[in-house]
Amino acid sequence: MTHPDERDDWRHRAACRDEDPELFFPISAVGPGARQAAAAKAVCARCPVRAECLGYASDNGLDHGIFGGLTEEERRELTRFRAA
Numbered sequence: 001m002t003h004p005d006e007r008d009d010w011r012h013r014a015a016c017r018d019e020d021p022e023l024f025f026p027i028s029a030v031g032p033g034a035r036q037a038a039a040a041k042a043v044c045a046r047c048p049v050r051a052e053c054l055g056y057a058s059d060n061g062l063d064h065g066i067f068g069g070l071t072e073e074e075r076r077e078l079t080r081f082r083a084a
Contacts, residue, residue: 010049010056011049013049014047014049014053015046015047016044016047019043023036023040023043024040024066024067025064025066026040026066029071029073037066037071040066041066044066044069045069047069050069052068053067053068054067054068054070055068056068057070057075058078058079
């Protein structure tokens with residue numbers, strides 16, 4: 001039986017829920033890795049909880065992977081922009 005709080009968890013509504021988690025952790029930013037990142041971002045683009053995912057990654061200092069449609073480098077840039 002699912003706990004009521006679990007059903008309300010944003011992760012249960014995430015578009016990536018049924019995707020291979022490896023998709024969101026490309027090894028590089030070039031070549032096949034760039035294509036993998038683009039595929040992951042396409043999943044994020046149709047996700048109803050993209051903002052929650054991005055906030056989760058930012059709040060928890062997640063340094064690797066694609067969250068909320070942004071790579072780790074893009075999240076760092078966003079953080080620097082917000083701090084300025």
